[in-house]
Amino acid sequence: MSTSSRKVEHVRLVASSKVESSESTLFEFVRLVHNPMPGLDLSDVDLSVSFCGGRRLRAPLMITGMTGGHPDVSWINEKLAMVAEEFGIAMGVGSQRAALEDPSLSETYSIARRVAPNAVLVANIGAPQLARGYGVREVLRAIEMIDADAIAIHLNPGQEAFQDEGEPLYRGVLEKIVDVASRVDKPVIVKEVGTGLSREVVAELYQAGVECFDVAGLGGTNWVKAEVIRSRAKHGSPLKPAGGLDDYWGNPTAVAVVEARVVAPRAFIVGSGGVRNGLDVVKVIALGADVAGMALPALRALVNGGYESLRKLISSIIYQVKVAVFLAGGRSVKDLWKAPVVVHGRLREELELRGVNVDEYIREYRLKALLWRVKRESGY
Ligand SMILES: Cc1cc2nc3c(=O)[nH]c(=O)nc-3n(C[C@H](O)[C@H](O)[C@H](O)COP(=O)(O)O)c2cc1C
DSSP: OOHHHHHHHHHHHHHHSSSOOOSOOOOEEEEOOOOSSOSGGGGOOOOOOOTTSOOOEEESSOOOOOOSSGGGGGHHHHHHHHHHHHOEEEEEOOHHHHHHHHGGGGGHHOOOOOOOSSOOOOOOOOEEHTTTTOOOHHHHHHHHHHOSEEEEEEHHHHHHHEEEEEEOOOOHHHHHHHHHHHOOOOOOOEEESSSSOHHHHHHHHHHHHEEEEEOOOBBBBBBBHHHHHHHHHHSOOOOOOOGGTSSOSSOBHHHHHHHHHOOOSEEEEEEEEEESSHHHHHHHHHOOEEEEEOOOHHHHHEEEEEEEEHHHHHHHHHHHHHHHHHHHTOOGGGGTTSSEEEEEHHHHHHHHHHTOOOOHIIIIHHHHHHHHHHHHHHOO
16 A cells, blocks of 8 residues: 555544554653642743744644645645644644655645744654654655654654554664754754653763654553554454554653653654643643644544644643643743642653652753753843
């Protein structure tokens, strides 16, 4: 099956099937302390933040890369970009491999820039394609195609391993990513697709010069699960049964965010994977992300309810974030890094077992990271 037709199948599948992990993000083990006397008006709260590369967003939210690559899904990129433009949030397109293979499909991505001249847009390419021949030339073409502000390189080894026609080719990927990141003048964001970046991988990339990450952790859309469902629908039973790997393998989002921040204190981090509402957004930010990312809910709202339903979703989430910052006693999104946070139960235990001193992280480490950020943004 061609890369292009697979995109249409994926969109149809995830819009209606149960493709989210049974395993949790572990957000339920995070509580921001309520401040019953915020000391400011709700209207004083400013949600604007810098995206990687320095452009400003009006709210700390990104619709992460999903689609493009077939004429039937072009309208999805169009509407997602329109909503990004309207609300001043960031948006990624899906893997641009299809258009790099067949340039006649470029319009299914570039439509995003046409309808969103001012939005922060992120290009997208897969690590296995880099490992097997793509290089700076293709990356630059992907960026140029949508006049992107940054490019995401996705790591999806589990999905490739269980996809019928997958290509689990990861030999030499680190060197390729580092080479591209050092030679392209736009920020490179290394992202997962729903099984989560790990402390070790973020550390390796960060030390090699990569400065932006999207953790895309476990607990939301799970591409191993989606591929198994797709294979079952086609063949009666999956060609490659996954055992528990399709539901219980991966780094939960809450863990992945903290781990990434611990080893990449000055990096720009998108907290994503199972973010479903404003409360989840403030939780990932309070744990150390710069902005939150979300894919499936935006797609489902649009495909099942149309543009108005997508607008409603985004505006509600932004309002929820604003209220949550207010109720945490903050004036800006950055204040969430100072807000008292209770991390308990399994999340605390997992983080400690992974070498994170949770109390120190919450009390001191986030503040240090915040100071660096403020210094950088004010040009010191
Ligand atoms: C329909 C669909 C297509 C996706 N395609 C891509 C892709 O091409 N490239 C990519 O980096 N991630 C892709 N993703 C992964 C998302 O960007 C995101 O990391 C993941 O879905 C987890 O977020 P969620 O739980 O909010 O959906 C896709 C997700 C969906 C739902």
